[in-house]
Amino acid sequence: MSRIRANTITNQNANGAPNFPDGITVSGVVTATVSSSTLGTLAVTGNATVGGTLGVGGVLTYEDVTNVDSIGIITARAGVNVVGNDLNVGSNIKLGNASGIITATSYRGDASQMTGAGLGTDGSANTSGIITATAFVPTVGQLSHRNLIINGDMQVAQRGTSSTSNGYKTVDRITPYTDNIGVTATYSQVDVTSGGAYDAGFRKAWQVTKGAGTANTNSQVNMGYKIEAQDIANSGWKYTDPNSYITISFWLKTSVSNHNPQLLVLDQDSSTSSTKNYFVDIPALTANTWTKITHSIPGHADQVYNSDNGTGLEFQIIAWYGTDYTDAGNTPNAWGSFGTKPVNTTWLTTNSSTFQVTGMQLEVGPVATPFEHRSFSEEIRQCMRYYEKSFQYPDAPANGSYSTTGGGGAVFSRSHNNSNVGKIQFKVEKRANPGLTFYGNGSGYWYSPSTGYHQHNSVANGPDRTGFYPRQQASGSIIDVQGHYAADAEL
Numbered sequence: 001m002s003r004i005r006a007n008t009i010t011n012q013n014a015n016g017a018p019n020f021p022d023g024i025t026v027s028g029v030v031t032a033t034v035s036s037s038t039l040g041t042l043a044v045t046g047n048a049t050v051g052g053t054l055g056v057g058g059v060l061t062y063e064d065v066t067n068v069d070s071i072g073i074i075t076a077r078a079g080v081n082v083v084g085n086d087l088n089v090g091s092n093i094k095l096g097n098a099s100g101i102i103t104a105t106s107y108r109g110d111a112s113q114m115t116g117a118g119l120g121t122d123g124s125a126n127t128s129g130i131i132t133a134t135a136f137v138p139t140v141g142q143l144s145h146r147n148l149i150i151n152g153d154m155q156v157a158q159r160g161t162s163s164t165s166n167g168y169k170t171v172d173r174i175t176p177y178t179d180n181i182g183v184t185a186t187y188s189q190v191d192v193t194s195g196g197a198y199d200a201g202f203r204k205a206w207q208v209t210k211g212a213g214t215a216n217t218n219s220q221v222n223m224g225y226k227i228e229a230q231d232i233a234n235s236g237w238k239y240t241d242p243n244s245y246i247t248i249s250f251w252l253k254t255s256v257s258n259h260n261p262q263l264l265v266l267d268q269d270s271s272t273s274s275t276k277n278y279f280v281d282i283p284a285l286t287a288n289t290w291t292k293i294t295h296s297i298p299g300h301a302d303q304v305y306n307s308d309n310g311t312g313l314e315f316q317i318i319a320w321y322g323t324d325y326t327d328a329g330n331t332p333n334a335w336g337s338f339g340t341k342p343v344n345t346t347w348l349t350t351n352s353s354t355f356q357v358t359g360m361q362l363e364v365g366p367v368a369t370p371f372e373h374r375s376f377s378e379e380i381r382q383c384m385r386y387y388e389k390s391f392q393y394p395d396a397p398a399n400g401s402y403s404t405t406g407g408g409g410a411v412f413s414r415s416h417n418n419s420n421v422g423k424i425q426f427k428v429e430k431r432a433n434p435g436l437t438f439y440g441n442g443s444g445y446w447y448s449p450s451t452g453y454h455q456h457n458s459v460a461n462g463p464d465r466t467g468f469y470p471r472q473q474a475s476g477s478i479i480d481v482q483g484h485y486a487a488d489a490e491l
Contacts, residue, residue, distance in 0.1 A: 143369075146363040146369065147374075148362040148363065149225060149360045149361060149362045150173050150383060151173045151379055151382070151383055152371070153201075153202055153358060153359060153371070153373065154202075154204040155376055155379060156376070156379050157189040158383065158387060158389055158393065159389075159397065161188055163188075164185065164187070168387065168488070170187050170189050170206070171189050172380075173225060173490075174225060175224045175225070175226070176221075176223045177220070177221075177223075178208075178222075179218075179219060179220050180216045180218045181210070181220075181221060181320075181348060182215055183210060185208055185209065185210055186211070187207070187208050188208075188209070189204055190205050191203065191204065192204060192205050195289065196290040196291070197253070197290040197292075197358050198290075200370075200371060202358045204358065205253070206223060206357050206358065207354055207356045208221060208319060208355050209352060209354050210347070210350070210352065210354075211352070212351040212352065214349075215320075215322065216322060217322040217324045218324040219321075220318070220321050220322065221348070222318045223357060224314055224315065224317075226268070227313045228308075228309050228310070228312055228431065228491065229305045229307070229310050229311065229312030232305045232312035233306065233307045234307065237364045240300065240304075241299045242301070243298070245297060246363065246364055246365070247294060247296045247297070247364075247365055247366060247367060248263070248265075248294070248315065248368075249292065250292070250293055250317070251290050251291065251292050251293070252293055252317075252355075253289065253290045253291070253354075254287060254319075254345075254354070254355050254356075255287060255352075255354040256346055257285075258345055258346075259284060260281065260343060261317060261319050261320075262317075262321070262343065263279070263317055264277065264278070264280075264316040265277065265297060265313060265314070265315055267303060267312075267313060268311040268312060268313065269305050269306060269313075276300065276302060278335050279331065279332055279333075279334075280295050280332060284345075292359070298335075300335045309431050310491075315362070317357055318343065319347065319355040320343050321341060321342050323342045324342075381427075384426075384427055384428035385489070386430070386488075386490045387488050388427055388428060389409075389485070389487075390411050390486070391486075397437070397439055398439060399439050399440065399443070400441065409484065411482065411485065413481055413482075414480055415446075415448075415471055415472045415481040416471060416472065417476055421469065422470070423467050424468055424469070424470065424485070429465050429466055430465045430466075430487060431465075431490075431491070432465065433463060433465055434487035435488045436485055437486045438456050438483060439483060439485065440484065441453050446482060447481065447482055447483060451479055454481065455472070455473045456470050456473070456483075463487065468487075
């Protein structure tokens with residue numbers, strides 16, 4: 001074997017690199033600082049180290065290569081094709097366009113630019129987090145009749161649209177309460193004409209208006225809604241499990257700034273109901289702006305709801321508590337003993353201030369879904385389980401509204417003072433045996449074409465949950481009678 005030792009090898013003219021027309025074979029290491037020549041075929045059987053940039057004008061082919069180890073960025077102009085095996089990426093993968101299928105065990109990112117993503121036909125989507133959508137089109141499961149609150153959009157007001165009395169007086173199923181406010185409070189059903197609640201599809205709201213005058217320190221103003229125990233017991237809520245939730249949502253609007261109302265949930269059915277109350281501080285509201293409030297309420301091991309028609313839960317939205325009320329025993333966002341705290345606002349010290357509520361929804365689960373709008377006819381029939389009247393819907397029950405010529409919605413029957421003769425059937429069976437109020441002439445007497453007006457005894461004629469028998473007191477004979485009634489079976 002021959003050996004050539006030289007410091008420098010040049011071409012024949014000593015002005016360039018030598019030529020190897022038949023190739024060159026190197027069994028060791030070739031190290032080059034600069035390469036500017038064009039080579040035909042470079043065959044390296046050992047290792048080749050390139051200190052600068054390796055430029056390949058044609059195709060770079062890897063054959064029988066186990067790994068390509070790079071600490072920088074690999075850029076491919078025409079794509080990377082993997083045939084027959086998986087492409088495994090240890091960290092992140094970014095895709096500009098993908099017309100095929102991407103399968104992964106998990107995805108991260110806000111997906112703000114993802115469009116047209118569907119679930120396919122496997123019928124399920126498994127997630128431990130929250131799915132938010134503008135609409136749901138279900139094939140299984142319950143997405144209708146989610147709302148456990150009746151008349152949450154405040155559209156039904158059988159008794160009338162305005163009152164200054166506590167209790168069920170205006171919007172159906174809503175019972176307001178004021179105490180020691182020192183002025184007159186007016187409760188009413190009002191129109192929603194603009195703002196977030198309007199955009200969400202609401203056209204009516206319940207409102208309390210505070211009259212002119214000085215507020216008392218021991219005053220309170222609130223509205224309440226009561227739910228039957230059986231509706232809670234059969235709702236699907238695991239109310240003894242602290243990891244199971246119901247969610248309440250509603251819209252609020254106030255006429256004063258920095259108004260911070262409160263939500264109070266009262267467990268009215270458990271044996272330990274005196275200590276099972278849930279308090280929520282509502283953030284300060286902006287004046288004359290609709291604000292949506294949502295809150296999820298966990299179960300508690302001590303809660304028990306009987307499957308009956310008594311009160312299960314009561315929700316109170318507190319517009320005002322005076323400064324005499326303290327927060328003793330009142331822990332926000334937790335079940336505990338009953339407690340109150342003052343409302344830090346000028347609402348009750350401002351003449352003609354208003355407070356509005358609409359869009360109340362209570363549903364099983366940890367999130368608030370879009371409000372379940374129901375038709376007026378469906379809503380009013382649900383309201384009639386608790387209250388109905390014989391008057392036409394726009395007519396508030398009142399004496400003197402019936403005349404001998406008839407009246408809108410007047411009922412007709414036969415009456416006797418000793419026996420049941422003609423039963424008047426309710427439009428909807430009541431929650432319980434209702435209390436009856438009769439409306440006719442100025443004294444509430446019904447009219448008989450043959451004998452004139454007669455008093456009817458609300459005790460002697462029943463009623464039961466399905467109807468009642470009108471009974472006269474003035475005559476022992478059977479007579480025809482006609483008039484109006486209201487049946488009240490509210491919680």
